[in-house]
Amino acid sequence: MSMVSQVPDIKLAYLLERCTEVDGCLLWAGETRGGRPTATIKNKTVQIRRVVWSLANERRLDPSRCPRPNCGHALCVHPDHLDEEERMAPFAGVSRTIDVRARISATLRARSQVDESVVQAIRASDEPQHVMAGRLGLSKQYVSRVYNFETRVDYSQPFAQLRGPL
């Protein structure tokens, strides 16, 4: 008994009949559930991508993994466009999401470490902002925003905001 026999008995032709080919993608035109391509076979909901993945890879996909389209089409079921991902991953871009989160918190941490004397130095300096940014290990955008009083405005000094560059 091959591993594929554990996969719901769906013929490739059945699947392909229910897809529209668009730009090399196979977009599922059948039913969906929670935004995922599904079919109802013998009163059971079958995840089409899981079936396609299993047919293409000749093995069952580990239940903790999920096949997700990497082509940007939420309904694509093309076997070459499916990546295995952790089941809990909410979107195809989850690894990027984590990366973005890490970068945002690193940036916020770096900013909060910029103490007031550095802020004053940025505003008092005649150095070009990109030179200053490089020297201080800050982003050019951040230095520019500090310089232009768009951030790190000291509200304890009500007139500080008015002392922007002339």
Ligand SMILES: [Zn+2]
């Ligand atoms: Zn695709």
